Amino acid sequence: MAKHRVLVTGATGFIGRYVTQELNSRGLRVIGLDRHRSAEAFHQEAEVILGDVRDPSAVTEAMGQVDSWVHLAGVLGTQETITNPVPAAETNVIGGLNVLQAAAQYHLPGVNISVGNWFEDNTYSLTKHCIERFCSMYRQYRSLPVSVVRGFNAYGPGQSVAAPYGPSKVRKIVPSFVSRALNGDVIEIYGDGKQVMDMIYVSDLAFVIAEALEFTIGGGRPSGAFEAGTGRRTTVLDIAHKVTELMGAGKVMHLPLRPGESPGATVLADTSTLEPLGIDARSFVPLEDGLRKTIDYYAARA
Numbered sequence: 001m002a003k004h005r006v007l008v009t010g011a012t013g014f015i016g017r018y019v020t021q022e023l024n025s026r027g028l029r030v031i032g033l034d035r036h037r038s039a040e041a042f043h044q045e046a047e048v049i050l051g052d053v054r055d056p057s058a059v060t061e062a063m064g065q066v067d068s069w070v071h072l073a074g075v076l077g078t079q080e081t082i083t084n085p086v087p088a089a090e091t092n093v094i095g096g097l098n099v100l101q102a103a104a105q106y107h108l109p110g111v112n113i114s115v116g117n118w119f120e121d122n123t124y125s126l127t128k129h130c131i132e133r134f135c136s137m138y139r140q141y142r143s144l145p146v147s148v149v150r151g152f153n154a155y156g157p158g159q160s161v162a163a164p165y166g167p168s169k170v171r172k173i174v175p176s177f178v179s180r181a182l183n184g185d186v187i188e189i190y191g192d193g194k195q196v197m198d199m200i201y202v203s204d205l206a207f208v209i210a211e212a213l214e215f216t217i218g219g220g221r222p223s224g225a226f227e228a229g230t231g232r233r234t235t236v237l238d239i240a241h242k243v244t245e246l247m248g249a250g251k252v253m254h255l256p257l258r259p260g261e262s263p264g265a266t267v268l269a270d271t272s273t274l275e276p277l278g279i280d281a282r283s284f285v286p287l288e289d290g291l292r293k294t295i296d297y298y299a300a301r302a
């Protein structure tokens, strides 16, 4: 019997590579659609169509080859996209609509990834939340079987590092703290560091996405978004201290908050939303274990 085929947009990105692995391990065949190929060795063999989600014909053509889809392609950056919102809006909103239109054309079930801080007023949250709302519209008025997974703060081996240590335009907390400690630089914390984050190890997020996809393919209808987080309150300071403790290196300094960040912000998943998927968030990788693996990954490349 032919394998079930899944279109994964953004397949060569950080989360996309783990989602590809997770779906492959379940016997599904992944066809990626991404602007770039991945430099990561474990992804070299994946089947990837080079294309842009802003191009409706590229998306429709790719969607015509599959049985379901996971939409991950996106432009990230909470602070980075405030001064120039247009590129993020084009990919996240227009690209997202192209995916939903093509899925509706073939009536294919799928999963769209959103963010945990969907309620904040920055380009990234606004554009991701906009497509989340469009998913509801397609579900209600176009009968499209689509689920939304809100990913909280994903981290793990393979996440790209921002300048001056790597090529990424977006500063993510774990690669940034670990790279600074590895290079003997001070770890920079914006604000007092008491902002509460929900750190999810990337393979746990990939697992939730795969479960949500199988749920949707199986005819499950979500009552709201699945919140892929641990529900554990972790402050920025907790992460900095854990990184310095595990690495035996690194000092911490405080800088003013950046645009788009609010003091005392709390972004925490409601893990009860995972119950329809049969997932218990208490089984997710503890922060210390995830950080150890992640630090080992960056240390081996330093």
Ligand SMILES: NC(=O)c1ccc[n+]([C@@H]2O[C@H](COP(=O)([O-])OP(=O)(O)OC[C@H]3O[C@@H](n4cnc5c(N)ncnc54)[C@H](O)[C@@H]3O)[C@@H](O)[C@H]2O)c1
Pocket (backbone or CB within 6 Å): 009, 010, 011, 012, 013, 014, 015, 016, 033, 034, 035, 036, 051, 052, 053, 054, 071, 072, 073, 074, 075, 076, 091, 095, 113, 114, 115, 116, 128, 150, 151, 152, 153, 154, 155, 160
């Ligand atoms: N990293 C996180 O903590 C996190 C949390 C919640 C949600 N998300 C969402 O997960 C998705 C993947 O994030 P990631 O961390 O893997 O980021 P990433 O930057 O590593 O991956 C994004 C991928 O999308 C591709 N892409 C970007 N614009 C494209 C376009 N116009 N056409 C085709 N491909 C395009 C990129 O080439 C890249 O491979 C994004 O939609 C992001 O908003 C990420």
